Amino acid sequence: MSARKLAAGNWKMNGLTAALSELDDLAGRENGCDVLICPPATLITPAVAHAGEIAIGGQDCHAKESGAHTGDISAAMLRDAGATHVILGHSERRADHGETDAQVAAKAVAAHEAGLTTVICVGETEAQRDAGETLDVIAAQLAGSVPDCATAANTVVAYEPVWAIGTGRTPTGEQIAEVHALMRETLSARFGDGGDVSLLYGGSVKPGNAAEIFAIDHVNGALVGGASLKASDFGPIIDALAQA
Numbered sequence: 001m002s003a004r005k006l007a008a009g010n011w012k013m014n015g016l017t018a019a020l021s022e023l024d025d026l027a028g029r030e031n032g033c034d035v036l037i038c039p040p041a042t043l044i045t046p047a048v049a050h051a052g053e054i055a056i057g058g059q060d061c062h063a064k065e066s067g068a069h070t071g072d073i074s075a076a077m078l079r080d081a082g083a084t085h086v087i088l089g090h091s092e093r094r095a096d097h098g099e100t101d102a103q104v105a106a107k108a109v110a111a112h113e114a115g116l117t118t119v120i121c122v123g124e125t126e127a128q129r130d131a132g133e134t135l136d137v138i139a140a141q142l143a144g145s146v147p148d149c150a151t152a153a154n155t156v157v158a159y160e161p162v163w164a165i166g167t168g169r170t171p172t173g174e175q176i177a178e179v180h181a182l183m184r185e186t187l188s189a190r191f192g193d194g195g196d197v198s199l200l201y202g203g204s205v206k207p208g209n210a211a212e213i214f215a216i217d218h219v220n221g222a223l224v225g226g227a228s229l230k231a232s233d234f235g236p237i238i239d240a241l242a243q244a
């Protein structure tokens with residue numbers, strides 16, 4: 001087995017019902033790679049009806065299966081709504097909700113138990129990069145956020161430098177290659193088949209830079225925010241991955 005190519009879209013807190021037409025416009029684009037869209041939770045079930053071969057995922061889940069946790073959503077609920085994947089540990093959740101590596105790992109265990117594939121996010125802040133701490137930060141986040149039950153079949157890891165998200169700034173090819181090589185090496189050492197976990201890059205991926213990013217070693221796809229909202233942007237990114 002080798003790592004599967006995945007073009008994943010994270011709609012974040014964007015999208016009302018009318019946005020589902022973008023999924024119709026993506027139909028048939030998924031030749032040669034997997035495609036995932038993670039809309040807001042309110043759109044998961046209707047999105048499945050528009051998705052065709054495109055997988056639908058959530059953007060977070062609670063570590064518990066049910067209970068007194070107002071406003072939260074469990075992995076079983078996501079699965080029941082039609083999701084097959086869930087993004088966990090996105091830097092916006094780490095920053096806005098104080099999520100720790102241990103909480104992300106606990107959520108991932110719950111997600112795997114519910115039959116979901118996890119997309120676990122790691123990434124350094126600009127201050128950490130400037131301090132030369134990037135590789136240590138990524139190694140620590142991988143060690144703490146990826147649970148022991150992770151396999152290439154149930155886990156995807158996304159490298160998203162915090163300073164590249166929504167800023168139009170991207171790391172150099174060498175910087176992405178360095179982090180992806182570390183992630184591949186670390187996962188291979190820890191898991192038997194970890195060498196086959198799909199590794200995504202995320203942060204200001206656009207149609208104009210996608211092909212260049214997908215040519216980098218150990219980059220198996222992208223986790224795309226803003227440019228996943230419109231089929232006219234995300235479609236060319238999927239095409240670039242299929243051709244990479």
Ligand SMILES: O=C(CO)COP(=O)(O)O
Nearest residue numbers: 010165166203204225226
């Ligand atoms: O956070 C991201 C995806 O999860 C990246 O967002 P942008 O593509 O908007 O920079």
